[in-house]
Amino acid sequence: MSDSTLAPDGAHPATTATGTATTTGAASTTGTVSAPGSPARTGLALTVILTCQLMVVLDSAVVTIALPDVQKALSFSATGLSWVQNAYMLAFGGLLLLGGRLGDVLGRRRIFGYGVALFTLASLVGGLADGSGLLLAARAVQGLAAAVAAPSTLALIITTYTDDAKRARAIALYSTVTGAGAAIGMILGGVLTSGLSWRWDFFVNVPFGLAVVVLAPRVIKEPARVRTPLDVPGALTVTAGAVALVYAFIRAASHGWSDGTTVGLLVAAVLLLGAFVAVEARTAHPLVPLRLLADRTRGGSYLALLLVAAAMFGMFYFVTQYLQTALGYSALRTGFAFLPFAVAMFAGATAVPRIMARLGATGVLVAGSLLVGGGLLWLTPIGLHTGYLSGVFGPMVVFGVGGGFVFVPLSMGILGGVPPEYAGAASGLLQAMQQIGGAVGTAVLVTCYSGAVRHPGGRPAADPVTEAHRALTHGVGVAMAVAALFVLVALVLIAALIRLPRAGAGAGAGG
Template sequence: MSTSLRTPTGHDARGRSRGPRGSRGSRPGLALTAIVATQLMFLVDATVVNVALPDIAVDLGFSSTRMSWILNLYTLAFGGLLLLGSRIGDRIGRRRALVAGVLAFTAASLLAGVAPGGGWLLFARTAQGVAAALAAPSTLALIATSFPEGRQRARALSIFASISGAGSALGLVLGGALTDIASWRWVFLINLPVGLAIAWLAPRHLDETPRQRGPFDALGALLGTLGMTSLVYAFIRTAEQSWGDGLALGAFAAAAALLGGFLAVELRVRRPLVVLRLFADRNRSVAYATMLMIPAGMFGVFYFTTQYLQRYLDYSPFRAGLAFLALTLPLFAASRFAPRAQARFGPKRTAVAGLALNTAGILWLSRIDAGSGYADGLLGPLVLMGVGVGLTMMQLTTLILSGVEPADAGSASGLLQTMQYVGGSLGVSVLVSVFDAGLRHSAGHTFYDGTGAAFTAAAGFSAVALLLMSAARGVPRKA
């Protein structure tokens, strides 16, 4: 199996090959900066408001129940519309989709940053999610058309994977710093210079991809979007209420019916929204399922660890954010080592080792109690998790994109990111339910009884990912 996307080539007037499309200009570093900054901005915004929520609630008058929708509306719009966004990018060109999405995201961030009331902020967060869903699927596809096969593309994928793994944790660090030093409004306003810089860089250093012609799968787009939105909403609802909640059960039923209809449509249309042949490859299918499980554990860990730091260790938002550097810095270091590990051991064995470390770290975290502090309770587990995820993410990206035709790259990328966000929603909803059950059925009824149960369940998600990856076929080291 090839470990890279097949890259379209062009020819000059004499018929000589020009190499991969995407060689616009001689600064590939700036092209990668535009792509990676886009991915980072969207991932950071999934968690950046976590530590700012108490300040936002006081300023804008949010109740504790309504406050959760500041997080959930972004996830709901982003996760629900990613599949549609990937196909729109194929139709209008991926660079155009990325720039349009980034500019819309920047405008929505401005609206959020100056929001005078709660309704305004919730609308802006929804708009951010819609814009992110348009641009995000183009990121990986543009790496394929901007970097030639071999060392350059492996390095680009390594950096992209490290950002994908660390973006959510970086959001916690950045959110805490901005809230303490300036104001909660800056967790949104910081996107303005970043978004404008991306919109300036992308047209200058990224080539446009060919537009796909032919009929648009309108019915598939409708069913897929409604189905994914219903599924994400159902997970969010269970986290807020319970698994027996009527609305949650209705949303799950609607999601099953809509996604079933979506699959039926995709099997018979000429240009499907999701290219189902992507799942014909065993390693790709395993990697997609593994990509679902990793954030299912990680997002829940972030959710409860943030509460533990601020409520029980009495950390300020800034200090709580800095605490996650114990995960973020090892993750970046391991990500830089990941290409060499892949070349020596292959993507399967490297990912298995990373997932084993991640599972061990989360299990260690489940042992925190009232006598634990940061150094003896959190530091070691966070370091292990950072190294584990850093080793794993590039391997999954490689397995998912191996041998994908250029015309299918947007669909493959959109599915990858859909798995991440649906996995995050799944994880938080399951772990909140497990936390509540642990709290109710324990003798002490303490926060630590709940987190012990929740972190054990999170380790279960990682263990499932480890088992899935063990079932993948080995890839030769020379790949």
């Protein structure tokens, strides 16, 4: 599909031979530390971009580890404590698509910098919070700021690296940070909470955020902006619809699918997102051109990403439950238990560009899906006498390598051929799929787990504690089997819809 068929009506930036938008004088960089496009400058730019992405990904995991200490310090109720995470997830998941489009229209580097600055300020306020209300407000602002900054990270990588091979390696590093960040966050959260205070789980963002804010305008080139008005009706309907959808899945995980509020939220989400589609079909300057989703490779990649993210979030959630409840691991030890996953994912993602040259991008994607599904199936026999080395370590390594293989070609399938003026919106939708997939996966798998725990089958153990652990391990095994089904459906979509170039050409916007 050519760029011209996807370009919006009206004026748009000229493109170079590689398909990336040329910058106008107003968008030129000032104060760069080396020549534009030099390896040193692009390498430093990638470091700054990935630092922002790591901050965003780490934040949720780091704060999760600190929740018991936060509850004691600020006198949260059990329900109120859940909103420390929910406030962040709702703002982040609900505003990602709008954040991506704001980068396209107002300037990706500019919006990136504003988002990181606001995220840093909210982190400082969160660390200083002396009451539950202030902390919840800080978490909501953190989510908003992350939704503004995060979509521009991937879009800026696409515009910084115009060479396909270098772009593929940069996307591999981005995928590694995104996938392994949760494991790193659990380790960091355990170290900071145990060694210092829960407040340092927020303060740790401040020096890194300040460094990104200072360096971004010096090392990242500002791509051309889209000279079109923002689609306000589309922004309002998709933001409200996404917030309703994410909250529906959050509530379903704790209150069940038959809960009246859950059902009402799902109905509202369907109506609002339906209205969004209707608005996008009629407006001259849509937030997301529906033609972007009509491409079968791109549409299939979005759906496959949602399903794989659902499986990955589920694996993290239930393996954490198993390690802490059945094996008695502390939060810090649980974090280190996920380290093999992080290392394996790094190895898998960084090997993708070389393997893709032999197998092709689609071949790598299929192999990765099989590894992810295989890792989940390996976890299904987990039982009372399963130890970490005998039953968890191996599946984590296999899942990690597979995850590294999957996310790089899926990102290419989504961003390949996207006009530069819509790279931010496409990136925002990519990250929204990950967040919604995580919410969907957790809600569905918790439902399956709860049913399995109530009816574990077999002969009950005489000891109540042993019986509780038997039920838990049975529930975890069932949840992992359902997660493997998610990956199987993704594999069917990949085989039926996704066609990627053999050497990964065209992996970026307009490429």
